[in-house]
Amino acid sequence: MENIMSQINGVSGVRQPHITRTNSRSSVDKDGRSFSSYLKVDKDLNDIFERAAEKYNVSVNLLKAIGKAESDFRPDAVSKSGAQGVMQLMPKTAEYLGVKDSFDPEQNIMGGAKYISELLKKYDGDTKLALAAYNAGMGNVSKYGGVPPFKETQNYVVKVAKFMNQDLDAGSFTAAKSNGSTRSPLPVAPSFSNRYYTVPLASNTTRDEDLSLLDAVFSEADYLKLLDMILKEMEEDKDEDRYF
Incomplete structure (x- = not known):
């Protein structure tokens, strides 16, 4: 045997x-990893934000502040308007940015960083206008000649500005190992937030216990x-x- x-x-x-x-x-394999470690992997969102900031020459504090304001760093967040993931990309925007899976935090954050970078260039580095466009769209910024008179957008710009002055920890998330197949759309379920719906993901509340149990019962x-x-x-x- x-x-x-x-x-x-x-x-x-x-x-x-x-x-x-x-x-x-x-x-375990020859590197000392348990069988269960092949099923899931921890990824540090802070690391993704750092790499995105470097790649697109955008302040990491700005990217994290947007992520905090948009989704509270939740990879599974879905707004009532359909924006998805950590930095809340709309499906059409995600497609334009080359993001194939908005629920993959790395793809999403990289896409969001690329988008805010383009907006900053468009508005000559004016962070307020770039944020207003990120939230309300470039059309509204153009229409009103500045930050639109929408309470949500004005509050959003102020909120992100405040978050930029905080030492935000984006945390980490547990992702299933990919086998290269295309992810099927996940069902949407209501969360406690008025703004977001949450796509149910596997709970990691007792992850260590679950993985230990998995190793023990896999005969x-x-x-x-x-x-x-x-x-x-x-x-x-x-x-x-x-x-x-």
């Missing part, structure tokens, strides 16, 4: 290498069953290749 188990690689729902079974009932029989599924999939791939 141990010989069979030592041959199993890529046991995570996607093909990941070097997974072995240990006597401690916890599966050798489970590995063998998964190995059988992988082998069948490989055979199907070979059969498909014969026709091309």
Whole structure:
């Protein structure tokens, strides 16, 4: 049984290498990572904001302030108007920016950084006008010749300005390992906020306990069953290749 188990690689729902079974009932690879670590990965939003700021030459404090004001750094936030993700990109805007998955914080933040960078260039570095356009659209800024007389937009500009002077911690989020497939649209459920709806994601409240439990209950029989599924999939791939 141990010989069979030592041959199993890529046991995570996607093909990941070097997974072995240990006597401690916890599966780890040669780098010391547990089996469950292949299922989920922690990503630091602060790091994403830093890289986005550097890439698009925008103040990281400004980007974080927008993220705080827009979604409170929630990757799953959806506004009543349909804006999505951390910096709340509308679907058409996301498409224009090249963002394929607005619920992927890295794509979303990079897209938002690119957008605010373009707005800052358009308004010659005027942060207030750029923020007003980010919130209410360039058309309204042009129409009113400045920050539109909308209470929401005016409050938004003030709120972001205040957040810029704070040492904001964007936190981190837990993401599932991607297998390269396209994400299906997620259902939308109401949250406690009047402005946002929340796309339900797996809770990470007891993540450590859940992952420890996963390692403990993932038996050798489970590995063998998964190995059988992988082998069948490989055979199907070979059969498909014969026709091309």
